[in-house]
Amino acid sequence: MRPMPxxxxxxxxxxxxxxxxxFSPDQKDxxxxxxxxxxxxxxxxxxxxxxxxxAVDLPFDDEYTALAIAPRTPVxxxxxxxxxxxxxxxxxxxxxxxxASTGVWQAMRRLRTRPLxxxxxxxxxxxxxxxxxxxxxxxxxxxxxALREMGEARxxxxxxxRSVFERYGEPLMVTEVMLPALWTxxxxxxxxxxxxQPVPRDHGQALDHTASRxxxxxxxxxxxxxxx
Numbered sequence: 001m002r003p004m005p006x007x008x009x010x011x012x013x014x015x016x017x018x019x020x021x022x023f024s025p026d027q028k029d030x031x032x033x034x035x036x037x038x039x040x041x042x043x044x045x046x047x048x049x050x051x052x053x054x055a056v057d058l059p060f061d062d063e064y065t066a067l068a069i070a071p072r073t074p075v076x077x078x079x080x081x082x083x084x085x086x087x088x089x090x091x092x093x094x095x096x097x098x099x100a101s102t103g104v105w106q107a108m109r110r111l112r113t114r115p116l117x118x119x120x121x122x123x124x125x126x127x128x129x130x131x132x133x134x135x136x137x138x139x140x141x142x143x144x145x146a147l148r149e150m151g152e153a154r155x156x157x158x159x160x161x162r163s164v165f166e167r168y169g170e171p172l173m174v175t176e177v178m179l180p181a182l183w184t185x186x187x188x189x190x191x192x193x194x195x196x197q198p199v200p201r202d203h204g205q206a207l208d209h210t211a212s213r214x215x216x217x218x219x220x221x222x223x224x225x226x227x228x
Contacts, residue, residue, distance in 0.1 A: 006127045008164040008171045010066045015132040015162060023159070026186045030178060031133040031161045036117035037090065037176055038082060044185055045085040049113045052091075052148075053079040059095060060141055066164055067171045069097055076101035078108060078116070081149050088149040089182040092116070093142055093175045100170040108172065116174065126167045133161040136177065146177045155180060 011017055019028040033040065041047045057077045064071050075095045082090040094116060096105045107119050120126055135157045136143040146158050162175035 006129045006164065006166045008066060008068060008129055008166055008173075010129050010162050010164045010173060011132045012062060012065065014062065014134045015066075016134065017130050017132050019133055020135070026183065026190070027159055027178075030182070030186075031159060032131055034128075034131070036115075036121050038115040038117045041082060041084055041089055044089075047115075048083050048086070049115050050081045050083065051078070051113060052081055052145075053077065054109070056098060057095075062140075063095060063173065066162075066173055067095070067097060074098040076105075076109065078111070079145065080116075082115070084181075084185070087181045088179050089185070090179060091142075091146045091149050091177040093145060093177070094172065096172040097170065100172070104168050104170040105172050120165055120172075120174075123167065126165050128166075129164040131161050131163045133159065136160050142175060142177055146179060149179060 019031055023031065030040075038047055038049075055077055056074055058072055059067065059069070059075050061071075063075075064073065067073075067075075069075075074097075076098050078094045080092050081088050082092060094108070096108060101109060108116065111119070120128075136146070136159070137157050138144070142160060143158055147154070158177055158179070160175055160177040162173060165172045165174065
């Protein structure tokens with residue numbers, strides 16, 4: 001993926017680059033960390049992709065501007081659920097202008113149960129916008145999409161992120177809704193880690209190169225608290 005400017009912007013009045021202050025460190029990390037989300041999920045276990053919908057549709061009210069298209073321009077929609085060890089962690093919604101789905105982005109239609117990341121992160125002609133995030137309530141159609149994967153759980157607000165990928169001038173936007181099982185898994189991991197290991201006193205740098213800036217800042221803040 002090329003580190004170069006992109007003419008598409010996934011941000012608007014609700015989707016913002018800066019995470020909300022009320023988000024936890026884990027939430028800020030997963031909403032802003034780059035690279036393949038599928039690859040990050042694999043650190044928890046076996047990831048499977050289940051396609052829930054592939055169809056021609058119209059963009060949501062908060063989508064067409066990000067793709068620089070007219071409100072009722074037909075788009076190709078792909079919706080999947082990413083599960084870890086059989087438990088749904090993420091509901092993903094991807095759209096591309098219909099014409100591009102049979103041209104520049106035609107490989108998207110042939111993915112089946114392969115993750116979209118196989119296309120996006122293996123192609124040097126693809127560039128990516130900044131990640132933006134927001135809280136989704138019942139008024140947003142993606143909230144309803146996610147609820148189908150949560151069984152009896154009824155969560156007032158869910159967290160989601162999105163970005164636009166560009167290839168030869170054509171956009172493809174991916175929105176990822178984080179499901180409660182992801183946050184539960186992270187909380188369990190943090191609890192086990194805190195119980196098993198003392199707080200490190202050395203000044204060595206973490207080896208995890210995928211850690212986000214939010215995660216690094218949180219660790220620094222923890223060390224400063226110890227000094228005080």
